[in-house]
Amino acid sequence: MAVTTEANRTAELTTDGVETSYDFDMLIYDESHVDVYFKATGGSYAQLALNTDYGVIFTELGGTVTTSGFTAPLVAGTLLIIRDIPDTQQTNWLYLDNHSEVQHQNDFDRAVIRILQLLEQIERSPKFAIHSQTTDINFPEPVANQIIGWNGAADDLENKTPAGEVPPTVTNFDDLGDVDVDSPAVGDMVQWDGSSWKKIANASLSYFEIVKSGNTPGDNGNCRFIISGTKLIIEARTGGAWVGTRWKHTIA
Incomplete structure (x- = not known):
């Protein structure tokens, strides 16, 4: 087989309380290689459980997620299917081993799929424009009730007290640096x-x-x-x- 598309997830699929089958065109090797998320109208996405909420039927270059036999048809909302294969090497090639053409192809395809999974995650991450010279930016450790913003030199991030918030309590009155x-x-x-x-x-x-x-x-x-x-x-x-x-x- 071959990886013929860069897609690593479906578009949002509509659920209506009647439909039970949802197709996807992504190469996978095991039913556990897709994650399924559902959001009822007006709600938030939650991950469904394989073999409890749905099952997977394979096709040559994809498959079908079905709720039939597992749960009632999903109420009105949206469904999202995301490919998620393990980031591990599945084959242990031995010296003078019988080199299967199919296994070679599968290993190459898995490598490409892992790259696509990483690219898909990066595309959902905040990033600078391609021409930016800004590098080595680190997120500060979380601090309750503070927000993240640029420091005075605009070269790194720091925790900041939101505008209009009450200044923090003085923990040592001899050190008024504890006050905002x-x-x-x-x-x-x-x-x-x-x-x-x-x-x-x-x-x-x-x-x-x-x-x-x-x-x-x-x-x-x-x-x-x-x-x-x-x-x-x-x-x-x-x-x-x-x-x-x-x-x-x-x-x-």
Whole structure:
């Protein structure tokens, strides 16, 4: 035989709840050399199981996938048949062995089919244009909730926090590099939100509270600085209310 086509898969075949047989024109040597995928209308592709969901009938240069005798006719959707022969050498030629013409032909055909399988996979992969000079690009290791993008030099890929996402928690407050501070601006700071440290941009405060050791914000015993008109005033938290103290300072 010979490999007369570069096709390594069928087009999407229509299923209708009635048809049970689907032909393919790809040379194979065993019924396990095709993978069958089915997608009901509006659904996603899932692989079917040989001898459970379907069987394979051979022809000279291809075959037929049939659900008859295995399962009910497939409901409305699409079916895809993909050739998948093992990437192994099946023949062990011995010295002065009887060199079968058919076996030679089969081995050559298998080699070509393996090349076609690789080409089919490559064609489904992202790749640069043929004239591109970009090489040695490596994917970074996965990081939860991040996306992949070009680095600042546009010569490799890196993990990035999606735009608009909340900056990550500070795991070591002595190392503020743990906070997302890309393009910092005057007034940026980190703030405790009750569960983690977050970066906030262009902070503007109406008052500044000093929390007594062991207290939380708003507890009695704390104090705060507040601007009232032209005065900077210190207030004390007493009896669940902020009470002005005698300390005042003119600022304008």
